[in-house]
Amino acid sequence: MPKPEIPRKTVYRFSIYQRCLNRLKDNHIETVSSEALAKAAGVKSTQLRKDLTHLGQFGTRGLGYNVGGLSAAIGEVLGRSRLQPVILVGVGNLGAALLRYGGFQKEGFEIVAAFDSKPDPRRVKGLKTQLLDASGLTSFIREHQIKMAILTVPGTHAQEVVNAMVEAGIQAVLNFSPVVLEVPRNVVVNNVDLAVELENLSYFIR
Numbered sequence: 001m002p003k004p005e006i007p008r009k010t011v012y013r014f015s016i017y018q019r020c021l022n023r024l025k026d027n028h029i030e031t032v033s034s035e036a037l038a039k040a041a042g043v044k045s046t047q048l049r050k051d052l053t054h055l056g057q058f059g060t061r062g063l064g065y066n067v068g069g070l071s072a073a074i075g076e077v078l079g080r081s082r083l084q085p086v087i088l089v090g091v092g093n094l095g096a097a098l099l100r101y102g103g104f105q106k107e108g109f110e111i112v113a114a115f116d117s118k119p120d121p122r123r124v125k126g127l128k129t130q131l132l133d134a135s136g137l138t139s140f141i142r143e144h145q146i147k148m149a150i151l152t153v154p155g156t157h158a159q160e161v162v163n164a165m166v167e168a169g170i171q172a173v174l175n176f177s178p179v180v181l182e183v184p185r186n187v188v189v190n191n192v193d194l195a196v197e198l199e200n201l202s203y204f205i206r
């Protein structure tokens, strides 16, 4: 039977635990209690123990975890699991702001590349995300088997960009452009519209 998939948030925390374990290894520390490791990772020890149940025997209570053994087990899982890769298209005001937001990784998503028809390197200064010319969009999607995209291009270009992305294999789009996108039935589009949200809120103001 295939193993149940490890939740993305757990995979994210595994990388944090791994960093802490590496520090312990550097300091020649061989065992660590769940409380100490949890504290170093900034999580509750109940959370840590729950996460480690995904590793089998390391989830059980004991005198402490063997640093080398735990690190190897986490390393093996991290080698198999990865964050869900996402691309962002349209690196203008909104796109660049979203790229600067570091919270996606915590939720298990990684923006692996950003595309613009007129890429301006100043927009991504200091960021790890690669900024690429939109001419390479479809080949990138195919090559890296990307399934999710964030769309922040002007409304006038949104449909043509989506058509090309879907053709290349994109299955889910988080759309910020103010247009109703037409997509095949197997593709999901979630629209984000702050004006609609504000309008909704204003309804409750008396």
Ligand SMILES: NC(=O)c1ccc[n+]([C@@H]2O[C@H](COP(=O)([O-])OP(=O)(O)OC[C@H]3O[C@@H](n4cnc5c(N)ncnc54)[C@H](O)[C@@H]3O)[C@@H](O)[C@H]2O)c1
Residues within 6 Å of the ligand: 089, 090, 091, 092, 093, 094, 095, 115, 116, 117, 118, 134, 152, 153, 154, 155, 157, 161, 175, 176, 177, 178, 192, 193, 194, 195
């Ligand atoms: N949903 C919301 O609440 C909300 C809020 C703000 C903006 N928006 C929408 O988000 C979009 C972006 O807004 P902005 O203020 O960042 O605009 P912007 O003009 O600053 O940025 C748009 C970027 O898209 C690029 N672009 C244009 N055509 C492209 C193409 N075919 N392929 C790749 N890149 C392309 C442009 O070069 C530019 O860098 C607009 O559609 C805007 O209406 C939505």
